[in-house]
Amino acid sequence: MQESFWQRYWRFPIIWKVLIGFVAGAVTGLVVGPSIEVVQPLGTLFLRLLQMLVMPLVFFTLIVGAASIRPSQLGRAGVKILVYYLLTSAVAVTLGVLLALAVSPGQGLSMPGQGGEARMPPPISQVLLGIVPTNPFAALAQGDVLAVIFFALVVGVALGALRHSGEAGRASLSEGLLAIFRGINEVMFVLVRGVLEYAPIGVFALIAVTLGRTGVAALVPLAKLTGVVYGGVLLQILFYSLLLALLGVGLRRFWSAAQEPMAMAFVTRSSNGTLPVTMRAAGRLGIREALYGFSLPLGATINMDGTALYIGASVVFVANVAGIDLTPGQLLGVIVTGVLASIGTAGVPGAGLIMLSLAITQAGLPMAPVGLVAGIDAILDMVRTMCNVTGDLVGTQVVARTEPDFVEAPTRAPAEGVGVPS
Template sequence: MSTQTSSKSSRSLWRRYLDFPLIWKLAIGLVAGAVAGLAIGEPITVIAPLGDLFLRLLKMLVMPLIIVTLIAGVSSVTPAALGRIGFKAFLFYLVTSAFAITIGLALALAVAPGSGLKMPGETVEGSEPPPVSETLLNIVPDNPFKALVDGNVLAVMFAAIVAGLALTYMRGSDDDRVRELGDFLRRGVDGAVELIFLVIKGVLQYAPIGVFALIAVVMGETGVESIVPLAKLTGVVYGGIALQIAVYTGIMLLFRVGIRRFFAAAKDPMLTGFVTRSSSGTLPVSSRAAEKLGVQEGVYSFTLPLGATVNMDGTAIYVGAATVFVANISGVDLTVSQLLTVVLVGVLASIGTAGVPGAGLIMLTMTVSQTGLSMAPVALVAGIDAILDMARTSCNVTGDLVGTRIIAQTERGMLRDPDTTDAPEPPDDSGTDAHSVSTAT
């Protein structure tokens, strides 16, 4: 009898845990991890594998998620509609990135965060980013399976888009056999989407433990050392990101998007991005948020993976601020030409860097070298990069969702149950309404 009672009690506790809102579980893990890290210090790094496991679980889902949702999404829209979506996504991401890096530069020039700090004695060898031409060429994989293994997101996206387009033409074929095979393959893709979202739902139940470990390790290694110039740089980056979030809010108001509903759905990916420091790793959570916002797969299956690769508004703010920080330490007053170079290189570099932890340092290395500044001060930025990376990644994934939500609203049939009823419907120039895709929520 006691055994049955204990079993029922355990199930009840587990059920209560599952029913407890994820955002609160993540918040508790975040606060508890920060307290534990500061209280215990360096020894807390012994629990690092718990955080690494969470990152691995998320990254495990990234490629399967991109493949199945992108094939499903592309095969649900016409090629003409896909071309419009891609153009709108690139335009939105590039414009907001240019705006973001300008915010970072303006705030840093006003605060001068590196003033009074001496240049460190040793230099930093930054990772050499690939040229833009090579990045664009590598979008077309010579071996899609190798691209999958290497984690080349753009190449995998290209292969998935080609497969989705082929599936679209199969389903619309005049040949009954080809059309039936296309419908059969589409049902398999829909089943794979349901499977991936079910796995995501399970992985997120482990998220609070992973969050606790990740934050505890970062706080344990960083400590509470308060170096004024570095604190200023941190303040500039976080302040710039707050302004960028305000810009997003203004854009959504222009399109009459429900702000409260948007952030209610976006809070989970924002917090996940803050903790994991990976736009790509947050894709599963961002996809769930897009579903909650009513965005169809035909949009988010393309815009979210693309945004995780090329949309780095938070990182752009960081690059602008950190470049001024490096110039302050080097005793260099940036010219107008150098500032324009920072904006241009920062925006273009975002295309060639992946949405993974530490990618911002690659962008910073490229920008600093292009402006002719010393690389030595980058060592100081690298010391607090984890703290800055948290906020900028959260901003990145927010920008991805804002762009996705707005693009969905401008495409007929790509937004279910919109939170605004007075927004004008866009003209239907695609010929047919998009086919909706059923996914797990």
């Protein structure tokens, strides 16, 4: 029997649908121009659908992941992923600084007019204290990702402790509760699949509006900065490949699974919004939910390799525009600030400008040149978010490689399909 159009459409890989939407949106945006903003609601709807899934998905996946293993095992893997996130962020921001110093991307540009005061992020101490929520339900309602992660981990660890307490009554109750959480988690992945089917339309609108507003000419004055950021991300990805190769990870298999979340992150510019797709990729790599259930949501919040690289390059760019030579102390401060600021920066479009404002202030540079960077922030945000998400997945694979308990046996690897985080 011959397949219908819709049957062929559903079987067509999502990654190709998204890429077709991206190309069509880019061409349409450049041809039509600013008037293409009429399709903006289609892109906004896609982002809202993704954001709708983030909080419940993070909450229930973290609980299931943390409860699925012994607390001692969770602690060991947690330390490893945290160390990885901090070290790779430091590598990224250093790479951004060094590349920008070599290229001097802002040289020859003039200062823009004074703009409005940049929105500043909270102090690091406030960010760290804010991780512990006074009201977990308010944190869920307000989208406070760090607080939700903390509370879900605490609940999951407590549930895991009950499962392994050795008391039959407590273990039985905890298994029943865990089964409910797992059921809700499966429902969330069904919703993820449905939202992904809408992705090509949303991607078309997002790209069309972005290029319709900026146009090709908007990239010319800042082409060197754009080249530094894009080139730096490429080098960071090569660093990931080297790290994976040293651990004996099959690069072809890994990058084949990673291409979908990388493409989704590039077009949506949201680490949190891409989280469902990144989880599917981790499952496809045979990594257990017990690991990626907490490493990926945590990474989407505190691991911002691409954004750290962008900050390093942009601070040098601002210094070039202002005609200021950065001292070694200022450069060191930029590196430290870039790593620490990522802890409190949400994985949503445009959050990198908040981190950049913090780094600019810390370095004692004028804020006015930030307006130049903001003009192409959407273009830079695409590639830096892709790097952020890639770093999360690489970190999860690195920990899984060093912790065999978190890897599925080959015969048990999750299959592609609705309701399965593959």
